[in-house]
Amino acid sequence: MPMVDCAEHGLVEVAFYCPHIETCLNEGVGCEVDFVFDDLGDGSVLCAECLTLARKYVREHRSETIEEYPVRITGGCIEHLQEWGEQLNKVDLNALLAEAARRTRRRFQSPLKAPT
Numbered sequence: 494m495p496m497v498d499c500a501e502h503g504l505v506e507v508a509f510y511c512p513h514i515e516t517c518l519n520e521g522v523g524c525e526v527d528f529v530f531d532d533l534g535d536g537s538v539l540c541a542e543c544l545t546l547a548r549k550y551v552r553e554h555r556s557e558t559i560e561e562y563p564v565r566i567t568g569g570c571i572e573h574l575q576e577w578g579e580q581l582n583k584v585d586l587n588a589l590l591a592e593a594a595r596r597t598r599r600r601f602q603s604p605l606k607a608p609t
Contacts, residue, residue: 499573506571508538508573508574509536510569511538511539511564511565511567512565513540513543514540518573522581526539527539527541528590529547536593537566543564546562547562550562550564
């Protein structure tokens, strides 16, 4: 998984998410999110609106790759995404990743540290 040099957290894993989540992160507001895997097994966090578009696209274009999705994906510090989810959505990103892995029957090792 790619890394990013975060000014606050240092070198950490990149979290991929839609630009709506990036806006919410920057503005400090909450939004409904879910975690999805692309055709290569990489994961992204999408808002409800982008998730609907992605699911519709997959149903209609099962042979095409995620690069063709009508959803733009950006990346940033996964620690910031975790903190934002806990503070604003009361969502544990580790639990979200585990549920997505269970739902899709994929094994996924969370890049986030286990709670201490």
